[in-house]
Amino acid sequence: MAKIKTQYVCQKCGYSSPRYLGKCPNCGNWNSLVEEVQEPVVSRNGTWLTNSAKYQRPQLISKVSLQQSPRIKTASPELNRVLGGGVVPGSLVLIGGDPGIGKSTLLMQVSGQLAARKKKVLYVSGEESALQIKLRAKRLAVSHDQFYLYPETNMQLIKKAAIDVKPDFMVIDSVQTMQEPDMQTAVGSVSQIREVTAELMQLAKSQGITIFIVGHVTKGGAIAGPKILEHMVDTVLYFEGDLHHTYRILRAVKNRFGSTNEIGIFEMKENGLQEVLNPSEIFLEERLKGATGSAVVASLEGTRPILVEVQSLVTPTAFGNAKRTTTGLDHNRVSLIMAVLEKRAGLLLQNQDAYFKAAGGVKLDEPAIDLGLAISIVSSYRDQETQASDCFIGELGLTGEIRRVNRIDSRVAEAAKLGFKRIFIPKNNFGGWQLPTGIEVVPVITLNQALKLVFNN
Incomplete structure (x- = not known):
């Protein structure tokens, strides 16, 4: 009888060690190594994929026809956009998100x-x-x-059900609850998740079944299990949002068949998720006129321009060290912009508490929002309101210059469509494209020039 061997496997990154370690040397997490039985290598000859494992001759890429497996469009344009134009047959799609965010609701619909x-x-x-x-x-x-339902966690039975039903699409909710009975490890462990995902990948590619997998996330927001889980699948989608808000954002972080910059926006209602076809209007509908510390920026998410209100609140600190708090914005970018304002615009912000927020629960992380964020900070600091019909686009450099951004025409067109009367853009982006009617385009070179035009001083 063969001796049973054990190993200690990190539940965060999958690192294995023959002895217990308090701290994983690979990812640095403490107390993450769990003892698991080392499985012997088993031959897969004679398994259920015998017919699909037959040798096939390599074929020329010019002979491969895309017409045999066209993308399948769902009734959800937002999901189609995030997937790159529709569902690719035989692909493996992983959807992660916080508990209760709407992953199962989305896949059910x-x-x-x-x-x-x-x-x-x-x-x-x-x-x-x-x-x-x-x-x-x-x-x-x-x-x-x-539509077939199958409540089961045993992968052997699930594979038999897939062969019996022969579905075009398959949903696994969730991968952390599935288990391979031949493995002597706990459900949800690194070994179980890795083996289950490998079998689902083999099932998808050999049988041409498109499989959607639901993945739980950790407190840090990453999908639970080894990182290899995201490497094995074709597409990784994150379902983001705040449980206190009704809007949800579906974001692609990996896509072998399309762009990873696309997002889809949904609204959670009693009868399920409904698509938000005009997110800019939703994000701006509650904006107050005459408010200070507010500016509208034109951010680009994939191919979609979105107008979002950024808010700043600057107030004298009551303690020795000034406090900085951000919601939906990058903390390092905010610190950089405040440093530029101190050096180039003469604002004394060292003794000021500053709070920043992107309204509507959306997350903004592109450089084109720099100018609008700087305007909102100055507006709050000076207690001067900005015009409700103004919009701002531009990246802010360390020397105070306003640098060019991409897709300027689509950003300006979106602002004009929503009724904005004036938009500030980088000087180097002006010209070479058709200006829309009904909106004044103001090119600026430096931050100080923009501040003089906005606040008339």
């Missing part, structure tokens, strides 16, 4: 939409019974003859 288009869908749940899934489907008005 998408499953119903695909089933309504005569696509066979198999919904596998390891967290809910068939009755519980049915109750949620009834609330979302999802019901179709092509």
